[in-house]
Amino acid sequence: MEIFMYASAAFMLWMCFDCIQRREHFIWIVIMVVLFPVGAFAYYFLVKSRDTKKSTFFKQQAPKEVETDETLQLKELIEKYNKPYHLEKLGHLYLEQKQYHLALPQFQKAIEKDPESNEARYGLGKSYYGMGRYQEAAEALEELIKIDKKFDYGNAIFGLAECYRLAGQEEKALETYQSVINSFHFFKAYYHYARLLDKRGKKQEAISYMKSLVGSSKNLPEYKLEKERHWIEEAYKFLKKNGVELA
Secondary structure (H helix, E strand, O other): OHHHHHHHHHHHHHHHHHHHHHOOOOHHHHHHHHOOOHHHHHHHHHHHHHHHHHHHHHHOOOOOOOOOHHHHHHHHHHHHHOOHHHHHHHHHHHHHOOOHHHHHHHHHHHHHHOOOOHHHHHHHHHHHHHOOOHHHHHHHHHHHHHHOOOHHHHHHHHHHHHHHHHOOOHHHHHHHHHHHHHHOOOHHHHHHHHHHHHHOOOHHHHHHHHHHHHHHOOOOOHHHHHHHHHHHHHHHHHHHHOOOOOO
16 A cells, blocks of 8 residues: 555656646646545646647558549659649648648659749748657748748748647747737737736636637628637636636
8 A cells, every 4th residue: 555655646747847848737736636546647638648649640650642643643744744733732732631641752752853942942931840740840930931931821920830839949939829810810929829818827818818719700791600619618617617707
C-alpha cells in the first residue's frame, strides 16, 4: 500500500509539471491535489493522452494514392513540360484528397521553379499543417505573408496564427491573431486570442473579447450563424465559467 501511495504521488507530480508546461488551467492542479490520486489519472486521460493519440495518428501509414483522370493528365503534362503551374495544380488535387505526403513535394518543386508562386507557398503551408508539422507550416506561411498579408481573404495569415499556437509559439500567435482581428472577422481567431490572453492572466481582456464575439453574432445571417455556431457556443461557455451571464 505504501509503495502504491509513493507511486501515485510521483505520478501526480509528473502530471502537475505537465500541466504547468502546457499552461493548462490551474484548476487541474487543484483537482489533482484534492482528488488524489484519481485527479491525476483524469488529467492524463482527458488532457495529456490527446497529444499521444495525435502523434500516433500522424505515424500511421500514409494513405495510398488515388489516381483520377485529373491527376493522370497533370502527371502527363508535368512529364512533358515540367511547368510549376502543373505541379501546383497537382499538389492542390492531392490536398483535396488529404494526401498531404503527396502534395508536399509538388509544392516544393513548384516553388523551386517559381519562387513567386503564392498558390504553391499556400499549398506548402497547408500540406505541412495537414501532416501535423506546424512549425514548418508556419515557416512556409511566413514567406507568403511577407508577399501578401491579405492572401486568400485573410485565411493565410489566420492559418499562420493557428500554426504558431499549435507549435507552442504563443507570443507569435497572440501577435498574429491580433493582426487577424484588426483586419478580418474570424470568430475562431477571437476565441483563441481570448484563450491565450486568459492563459497569461489577462482575464478581463479575455472576457471582453469573448463578449465581442458573442455580440457580433447577434446580427449574423442564418448561414453565417450556422458556420460560426461552435465558436459562439464556446465563448458562452467561457463567459459562464468565469461568472459572466449574458441576456
